Amino acid sequence: MKVDVAIVGGGPAGLGAAMALRKAGIERVVVIEREPEAGGVPRHCGHPAFGMREFGRLMSGPSYARALVRRAVQAGVEILTRHSVVALQPEGRLMVANPAGSLEIVARRVVLATGAREMSRAARLVGGDRPLGVMNTGALQAYIYLQGLAPFRRPVIVGTELVSLSSIWTCMAHGIRPQAIVTGGDQAVARWPLGFFPHLLGIPVHYRAQVQAIGGVGRVESVAVVREGRGAVEIACDGVLLTGQFIPESSLARLSHIVVDRASGGPAVDQVHRCSDPVYFATGNLLRGIETAGWCHREGLALGKRVAEDLARDRPKGAQVSVSVSAPFKFSVPQRLAADVASAPDLQLRLTEPVSGTLVVESGGRALYRRPLRSRPERRILVPIQHLAGAREPITIRIE
Amino acid sequence: MPELAVKSNCYDVAIVGGGVVGCAVARRLTLDGARVVLIEKGADILSGASKANSALLHTGFDAPAGSLELQCMQAGYAEYLAIRAELNLPLLETGGMVIAWNEEQLSKLDGILAQAHGNGVGDAVLVDGAAVAAREPHLAPSLGAVLVPGEHVIDPWSAPLAYLTQAVVNGAEFLRSTEVIGGRFADDEWALDTSSGPLRARFVVNCAGLFGDRLEASLLGDAHFSIKPRKGQFLVFDKMAAKLMRTIILPVPTERTKGVVLARTAFGNVLVGPTAEEQDDRVHARTDEATLEILHDAAVAMIPELADVPVNAIYAGLRPASEQKHYRIRREDGRQFLTLGGIRSTGLTAALGLAQFAAGELRAMGLEISALAEPVVKPMPNISEMAPRDWQAENHGTIICHCELVTEREIAATFDTAVPPGDLGGLKRRTRACMGRCQGFYCSANVARLSEGRLDPPMAAAS
Numbered sequence A: 001m002k003v004d005v006a007i008v009g010g011g012p013a014g015l016g017a018a019m020a021l022r023k024a025g026i027e028r029v030v031v032i033e034r035e036p037e038a039g040g041v042p043r044h045c046g047h048p049a050f051g052m053r054e055f056g057r058l059m060s061g062p063s064y065a066r067a068l069v070r071r072a073v074q075a076g077v078e079i080l081t082r083h084s085v086v087a088l089q090p091e092g093r094l095m096v097a098n099p100a101g102s103l104e105i106v107a108r109r110v111v112l113a114t115g116a117r118e119m120s121r122a123a124r125l126v127g128g129d130r131p132l133g134v135m136n137t138g139a140l141q142a143y144i145y146l147q148g149l150a151p152f153r154r155p156v157i158v159g160t161e162l163v164s165l166s167s168i169w170t171c172m173a174h175g176i177r178p179q180a181i182v183t184g185g186d187q188a189v190a191r192w193p194l195g196f197f198p199h200l201l202g203i204p205v206h207y208r209a210q211v212q213a214i215g216g217v218g219r220v221e222s223v224a225v226v227r228e229g230r231g232a233v234e235i236a237c238d239g240v241l242l243t244g245q246f247i248p249e250s251s252l253a254r255l256s257h258i259v260v261d262r263a264s265g266g267p268a269v270d271q272v273h274r275c276s277d278p279v280y281f282a283t284g285n286l287l288r289g290i291e292t293a294g295w296c297h298r299e300g301l302a303l304g305k306r307v308a309e310d311l312a313r314d315r316p317k318g319a320q321v322s323v324s325v326s327a328p329f330k331f332s333v334p335q336r337l338a339a340d341v342a343s344a345p346d347l348q349l350r351l352t353e354p355v356s357g358t359l360v361v362e363s364g365g366r367a368l369y370r371r372p373l374r375s376r377p378e379r380r381i382l383v384p385i386q387h388l389a390g391a392r393e394p395i396t397i398r399i400e
Numbered sequence B: 001m002p003e004l005a006v007k008s009n010c011y012d013v014a015i016v017g018g019g020v021v022g023c024a025v026a027r028r029l030t031l032d033g034a035r036v037v038l039i040e041k042g043a044d045i046l047s048g049a050s051k052a053n054s055a056l057l058h059t060g061f062d063a064p065a066g067s068l069e070l071q072c073m074q075a076g077y078a079e080y081l082a083i084r085a086e087l088n089l090p091l092l093e094t095g096g097m098v099i100a101w102n103e104e105q106l107s108k109l110d111g112i113l114a115q116a117h118g119n120g121v122g123d124a125v126l127v128d129g130a131a132v133a134a135r136e137p138h139l140a141p142s143l144g145a146v147l148v149p150g151e152h153v154i155d156p157w158s159a160p161l162a163y164l165t166q167a168v169v170n171g172a173e174f175l176r177s178t179e180v181i182g183g184r185f186a187d188d189e190w191a192l193d194t195s196s197g198p199l200r201a202r203f204v205v206n207c208a209g210l211f212g213d214r215l216e217a218s219l220l221g222d223a224h225f226s227i228k229p230r231k232g233q234f235l236v237f238d239k240m241a242a243k244l245m246r247t248i249i250l251p252v253p254t255e256r257t258k259g260v261v262l263a264r265t266a267f268g269n270v271l272v273g274p275t276a277e278e279q280d281d282r283v284h285a286r287t288d289e290a291t292l293e294i295l296h297d298a299a300v301a302m303i304p305e306l307a308d309v310p311v312n313a314i315y316a317g318l319r320p321a322s323e324q325k326h327y328r329i330r331r332e333d334g335r336q337f338l339t340l341g342g343i344r345s346t347g348l349t350a351a352l353g354l355a356q357f358a359a360g361e362l363r364a365m366g367l368e369i370s371a372l373a374e375p376v377v378k379p380m381p382n383i384s385e386m387a388p389r390d391w392q393a394e395n396h397g398t399i400i401c402h403c404e405l406v407t408e409r410e411i412a413a414t415f416d417t418a419v420p421p422g423d424l425g426g427l428k429r430r431t432r433a434c435m436g437r438c439q440g441f442y443c444s445a446n447v448a449r450l451s452e453g454r455l456d457p458p459m460a461a462a463s
């Protein structure tokens, strides 16, 4: 199958890119989605806080996902569901498995929009036994909202990011009673009322604490939690919900010729979000881990426009300048700047620890941009890209 | 107690324990013509030591010369190669290298080579650091190695499942969730008490692994050995790691420990481990972060590029070690009882050889059987990366697990086999569902639906 643009992943970002491409007059735009339905993660977020910017009202995740799919179809986007991209190859060749067998899709441009997921127990190296009932919020929501199943009744929740609130919400709305919330920080990561929210519900919160071991032979029976300065506690429970710590679902890129950035975990991109192979672009949570659905959708829409322009142009040849960050910055997106780019989205940064200081962007010993910064991990930090334009030497970003 | 619904009122042989050894013995004795029952206390086979190992098919190059262990490993190795095609079992022909990272280790390579040759592993050779680097370009610089071409990687779960499946399709009985709690030998037969009711058999083979001593004590009144569980922790890297290495990287053993191995898996991953940690607990095989970090560092020291590869899985297994190094065999002719115990760290390789040995011992004890003329052969579905998987076939339908590319029909089919999964671990080992990089983030809810009413404990209840 030959197409103009193939989009891998039919979440808010991928659907956004597809719509924008069609609006810009691109003929054959195909979204390849491995699930039975497009819509991405919001399909199983059965709670509100979606759609305000896009549809002008508060929607639940599933209705938001359906509305996005409807818009995309109306715009003339072709959506192939139950189609899994299994390999990315040079020249825009995608190996795809579908229920009938397999096919090759060749695209003039490819947009990768495979999203992000919460880090697994194994990747976090959380020790102990391997009983049933250890999972992430994404999985819990799929159990509850897609299958009508409850994997546990009395879990311990680990983490206090925004998604941790989704998990508390989901539990409380379905007769699941969290036994405790465990977090490494000395306050909640999310800006939300989490500081008092769990207390209102009577759920104890252990700050500066860590799950040391999960216990249980068949099912989870307990977790051992070590608390800084206050010794260890054993909490009886029948599940462990590991929330947050999102990482890009970049395995396709990692298994291919495309360069992956060690810091962000997503494909390394320039300021228009082009990958190391110029035929490929990346958008949405795949770039960096978690953002809101609305943000990802807008990111996709903007990317779609740029890809449409790119189709009419030759491949970029100009010099590239690297962008790197030093601690406590976790990553920068993009990781490089291409010359001669007219418009591009803001540069995105994340922190690993709270800071209060001055954000400095430098190149060749010259400061390109400075501003005071007081922020915390998992908060969005942006640098308008025009400040970086014209830099010829590697760009470094640090806190002063 | 409930009456057991069994086909036969007296079996020729009751095998206690559905680890790799018990499964292999069940196959051998069934094919040799015995009426066999295999009794396993877990909800599935591989509930003990056999669920977590390094998955290496060893040549026996470093086994004690002249030992039963060496004999069984080499017989098991040969039989695995002979039957694997018809059972559709994978073989990743990697070879192994015992690597010298320093001068002290280098000085030991001659001795390791001599032992390999003495053990009949004639193709083992010494190679220098340059040859190691040529064979494994991503490996950190080394001083040299003993290359053992015959060390291979297999699927540690499909193999024992295939053995028990051959037994069951040829008439053996498999009793799961059934614990042998006692028994008496009288009038030429055993009356066994099990948690599912009484059962009779002429011979008993003790393949109870980590509980082999306990079973011996409960049936014979005394145990001739005692199990000292030795834990091994592992860490599994994502599939991007597979292109970084081919050969199994083995350490030069020290007095204290055999050291950690770096090896590919049949599923396209790379594993590092195991540790060797003594403990009293026979049930809990716990991982801990500090040790996993040491393993991770050890792997990265060997192949620096592994630093960029995500970790997919962590696990630990318990070796059924005893107070002595060798296999703990006890043959009680008068009571028609055989223990295959203390099968510490080579049981995956040796199982088929141990089964040949057991069949010989039982015959010598008076079991009269003649081999099946035309046994049914039931090949395993392929779940390894070495042959086409179901998702690559025409009309494979919906893919459920995206990381490991497991189809819905593979999951459905496994519940329809001679030895269906009894718990989630068993389902994962048979299909690879939930075994990949996301560890169930995307697919576990689907797997819970597809397995409803089939697993003990269930993955979920109605919400």
Ligand SMILES: Cc1cc2nc3c(=O)[nH]c(=O)nc-3n(C[C@H](O)[C@H](O)[C@H](O)COP(=O)(O)OP(=O)(O)OC[C@H]3O[C@@H](n4cnc5c(N)ncnc54)[C@H](O)[C@@H]3O)c2cc1C
Residues within 6 Å of the ligand: A008, A009, A010, A011, A012, A013, A014, A032, A033, A034, A035, A038, A039, A040, A041, A042, A045, A047, A048, A049, A050, A083, A084, A085, A086, A113, A114, A115, A116, A137, A138, A141, A163, A166, A249, A252, A283, A284, A285, A286, A290, A291, A292, A293, A294, A296, A297
């Ligand atoms: C539990 C949870 C709760 C959340 N709650 C909120 C909230 O309340 N409000 C909010 O704004 N945001 C919320 N979010 C975040 C929001 O869901 C994401 O920001 C958004 O879904 C990201 O969109 P995306 O398109 O980048 O990725 P995704 O939505 O993850 O979409 C990626 C798509 O790619 C597909 N895909 C992946 N690999 C392949 C492949 N190889 N072949 C084919 N298809 C592939 C996937 O199936 C998926 O459909 C939540 C997220 C989670 C996990």
Ligand SMILES: Cc1cc2nc3c(=O)[nH]c(=O)nc-3n(C[C@H](O)[C@H](O)[C@H](O)COP(=O)(O)OP(=O)(O)OC[C@H]3O[C@@H](n4cnc5c(N)ncnc54)[C@H](O)[C@@H]3O)c2cc1C
Residues within 6 Å of the ligand: B016, B017, B018, B019, B020, B021, B022, B039, B040, B041, B042, B045, B046, B047, B048, B049, B050, B051, B052, B053, B054, B055, B056, B057, B058, B178, B179, B180, B181, B207, B208, B209, B210, B211, B212, B215, B230, B231, B232, B233, B274, B317, B318, B319, B320, B343, B344, B345, B346, B347, B348, B349, B350
């Ligand atoms: C870390 C590690 C790495 C290893 N690496 C390798 C390797 O690379 N290559 C290799 O060849 N070998 C390896 N081994 C060794 C191999 O895994 C073991 O030798 C083998 O699993 C032992 O099997 P078993 O059948 O004797 O015991 P088990 O697997 O423990 O089986 C015994 C079974 O008996 C059941 N049982 C116990 N008591 C009763 C009762 N009373 N009634 C009913 N059922 C009962 C248990 O539930 C259990 O399922 C490794 C082992 C470990 C732990």
